[in-house]
Amino acid sequence: MKLIVAIIQEKDEKKLSQAFLDNDIRATKLSSTGGFLRAGNVTYLIGIEEEKVEDVLDVIRISSQTRVQFVSSSGNLDIGMDLTSSMQVKVKVGGAIVFVLPVDSFYKF
């Protein structure tokens, strides 16, 4: 068995949760926050048999989009003055960040 940890964007959550239901994939949804953008995202925990891992990855891949966001970043202008300006930095987010971990044991009591 494997544990898939998938961090996805909130905008993809509805589509992905429906895809999990349609494909009979059991998942637990956690609300999470990106450490860099400090924006909400969603983390799924999915316990799955090893031979079905690729199927789950396909479902996540199909449901997750890459998006571009702009974040403000402060920078100093080197023109001999104590002047600080705010710059917009382009950041490409996602589609999904996925970890596949081994599971030693699985119990359901």
Ligand code: 2BA
């Ligand atoms: P955030 O940490 O909010 O990062 C959002 C996006 O900002 C990232 O997209 C990446 O393009 C950029 N970014 C992150 N850290 C950066 C840095 N130090 N310098 C420059 N740009 C940076 P993704 O890579 O698609 O990540 C989306 C979200 O997935 C992240 O949100 C974070 O919540 C999670 N994540 C990404 N990599 C991770 C990792 N190695 N471990 C745990 N969580 C991760």
